[in-house]
Amino acid sequence: MIELRNVTKRFGDERAVNDFSLTVEDGEFCVLVGTSGCGKSTTLRMINRLIEHSDGQILIDRQQIRSFNPQALRRRIGYAIQSTGLFPHWSVARNIGTVPRLLKWDKPRIEARVRELMELLGLDHDNFAERMPSQLSGGQAQRVGVARALAADPDTLLMDEPFGALDPITRVNLQEELLRLQSRLKKTIVFVTHDMDEALKLADRIVVMDAGRIVQQGTPSDLLSAPANAFVESLLGGADRGLKQAGLIRVSSRMRTDLPAPQAVDPATVAADDTLRVALSLMLWHRCDTLTVVDRSNTPVGQLSLRDLLHSGSS
Amino acid sequence: MRLQVSRVSNSARHAAVPLGWLLVLGLAIAWLPEAEAWFRQVAPNSRSVIYQRDGFLDLVLQHLRLVGAASLVAVVVGVGASILVTRPLGQDFLPLVAQLASMGQTFPPVAVLALSVPMLGFGTQPTLLALVLYGLLPIVRNTLVGLQGIDPTVLEAARGMGMSNRQVLWQVELPLAARVILAGIRTSVTINIATAAIGSTIGAKTLGDPIIAGISNGNNAYILQGAILIALLALFIDSLFERLSRLFQ
Numbered sequence: 001m002i003e004l005r006n007v008t009k010r011f012g013d014e015r016a017v018n019d020f021s022l023t024v025e026d027g028e029f030c031v032l033v034g035t036s037g038c039g040k041s042t043t044l045r046m047i048n049r050l051i052e053h054s055d056g057q058i059l060i061d062r063q064q065i066r067s068f069n070p071q072a073l074r075r076r077i078g079y080a081i082q083s084t085g086l087f088p089h090w091s092v093a094r095n096i097g098t099v100p101r102l103l104k105w106d107k108p109r110i111e112a113r114v115r116e117l118m119e120l121l122g123l124d125h126d127n128f129a130e131r132m133p134s135q136l137s138g139g140q141a142q143r144v145g146v147a148r149a150l151a152a153d154p155d156t157l158l159m160d161e162p163f164g165a166l167d168p169i170t171r172v173n174l175q176e177e178l179l180r181l182q183s184r185l186k187k188t189i190v191f192v193t194h195d196m197d198e199a200l201k202l203a204d205r206i207v208v209m210d211a212g213r214i215v216q217q218g219t220p221s222d223l224l225s226a227p228a229n230a231f232v233e234s235l236l237g238g239a240d241r242g243l244k245q246a247g248l249i250r251v252s253s254r255m256r257t258d259l260p261a262p263q264a265v266d267p268a269t270v271a272a273d274d275t276l277r278v279a280l281s282l283m284l285w286h287r288c289d290t291l292t293v294v295d296r297s298n299t300p301v302g303q304l305s306l307r308d309l310l311h312s313g314s315s
Numbered sequence: 316m317r318l319q320v321s322r323v324s325n326s327a328r329h330a331a332v333p334l335g336w337l338l339v340l341g342l343a344i345a346w347l348p349e350a351e352a353w354f355r356q357v358a359p360n361s362r363s364v365i366y367q368r369d370g371f372l373d374l375v376l377q378h379l380r381l382v383g384a385a386s387l388v389a390v391v392v393g394v395g396a397s398i399l400v401t402r403p404l405g406q407d408f409l410p411l412v413a414q415l416a417s418m419g420q421t422f423p424p425v426a427v428l429a430l431s432v433p434m435l436g437f438g439t440q441p442t443l444l445a446l447v448l449y450g451l452l453p454i455v456r457n458t459l460v461g462l463q464g465i466d467p468t469v470l471e472a473a474r475g476m477g478m479s480n481r482q483v484l485w486q487v488e489l490p491l492a493a494r495v496i497l498a499g500i501r502t503s504v505t506i507n508i509a510t511a512a513i514g515s516t517i518g519a520k521t522l523g524d525p526i527i528a529g530i531s532n533g534n535n536a537y538i539l540q541g542a543i544l545i546a547l548l549a550l551f552i553d554s555l556f557e558r559l560s561r562l563f564q
């Protein structure tokens with residue numbers, strides 16, 4: 001658990017972070033979002049003491065971070081950043097093993113851990129272990145960056161726009177991978193982004209920042225259904241809000257499970273685990289108001305009409 | 316398999332370059348005293364055409380010792396100072412040191428010699444001082460460039476992973492700057508092999524001896540002998556550095 005209590009960071013007279021209070025529970029995926037320069041990175045770096053806070057308290061597992069040696073603190077917190085910061089003179093395997101080596105694990109244990117992580121992040125060990133960072137694509141490099149952050153199995157993970165420099169397709173892939181990992185690993189994550197779509201997709205809780213302060217925090221659907229002010233609303237994309245909200249809801253939660261008669265099966269289908277946003281798009285595309293819902297093996301499991309999509313008992 | 320074989324023979328070929336220059340240097344040392352007929356044509360009017368006050372091998376070794384000692388001091392001081400002024404503690408001195416480094420090379424070594432003789436007398440010591448000062452500058456300049464050219468996000472990651480300052484320096488900064496630092500040392504040593512010759516004007520024993528003697532006696536053969544040996548020595552040492560710098564690619 002990470003707690004920030006009335007934390008302030010001053011650079012000279014300027015307050016980069018101002019009276020900031022936040023609690024991130026164990027296993028929670030918390031995303032700080034806001035425009036550039038609003039203090040997201042500063043907040044993140046105060047948690048692992050790359051920047052010392054000026055006022056207030058920061059606690060990890062109920063202990064003041066100032067009671068730890070900064071190096072020891074950082075070795076138990078995973079840290080991944082936008083430009084990856086991979087060590088260009090070390091191989092992929094050596095990069096991933098950085099923190100375990102600092103913690104003086106023995107060699108076989110480090111080797112086994114590196115293998116495990118590469119597999120976890122979909123990096124073929126034989127192919128990639130001995131490559132240098134300059135021989136990786138942006139997406140691969142960022143996978144290595146995430147693997148390195150996870151290497152010593154920290155409970156806490158700090159990520160500063162880790163996918164910010166990737167092309168949209170690679171970014172979406174890595175976002176999904178991160179969600180898959182998180183459902184398995186249950187780390188306590190503080191993730192920084194300026195991309196609200198990324199925040200909506202990843203977060204258990206979104207913290208919207210502006211000028212060093214928290215403007216609003218809540219679940220993605222909290223924010224979408226009740227943005228606190230015009231600033232949050234504009235971050236959420238103004239008129240696109242409806243679509244973004246539809247992007248958070250699965251077809252399976254709105255579909256009717258009564259199957260149409262086989263002869264009436266609509267040729268237009270949507271997967272049950274797609275979002276309502278996709279379903280709406282398909283309806284517009286096929287100019288129809290009912291879709292047949294299929295499961296992964298393409299077997300019809302129900303149907304979704306425009307009416308189902310618009311009204312619902314739940315959420 | 317084939318790839319590996321070709322890599323081995325490749326590295327053997329690179330090692331062959333310094334060895335080749337060493338061989339040429341050795342041959343020159345052995346051949347020069349025997350080449351009287353040849354040098355006679357360069358200086359037909361001189362009584363003696365082979366420099367004989369000291370053996371050539373002796374002069375080469377003395378020259379090397381002087382340059383080696385000066386370079387060692389210059390590396391330790393230059394790299395050390397550059398590291399210090401790029402730490403938070405020494406930051407205040409960074410502009411001063413950087414300025415000295417860029418300015419100093421315009422200061423002629425002859426002037427350093429002339430200024431240091433009154434303090435240190437004649438002989439090896441003022442020469443050493445001049446060589447150290449002169450050799451410091453490329454080393455400081457390159458070390459600063461190397462250390463300051465490291466991607467700051469790499470340093471942030473290093474600290475963020477929990478490396479101590481010392482670990483960041485030894486495991487990240489110095490290895491990443493090594494190539495540029497080495498290039499500075501290479502420049503420094505090569506320049507000083509040539510510069511050391513002027514030490515002979517104030518009584519240090521170097522390969523400048525035959526040159527100075529040749530100039531004062533109007534004996535071109537002596538001058539040529541000193542020049543040939545200095546050039547070959549410089550080529551040999553430079554090829555060693557060239558070989559060494561490959562290790563950092």
Ligand SMILES: Nc1ncnc2c1ncn2[C@@H]1O[C@H](COP(=O)(O)OP(=O)(O)O)[C@@H](O)[C@H]1O
Nearest residue numbers: 011015016034035036037038039040041042043
């Ligand atoms: N080391 C620093 N020295 C002075 N000002 C800084 C420093 N780091 C950040 N700032 C300032 O603090 C503010 C917040 O920066 P940052 O946390 O990096 O923003 P974000 O990550 O949200 O883009 C900015 O105005 C920035 O200029």
Ligand SMILES: [Mg+2]
Nearest residue numbers: 040041042160
């Ligand atoms: Mg930032």
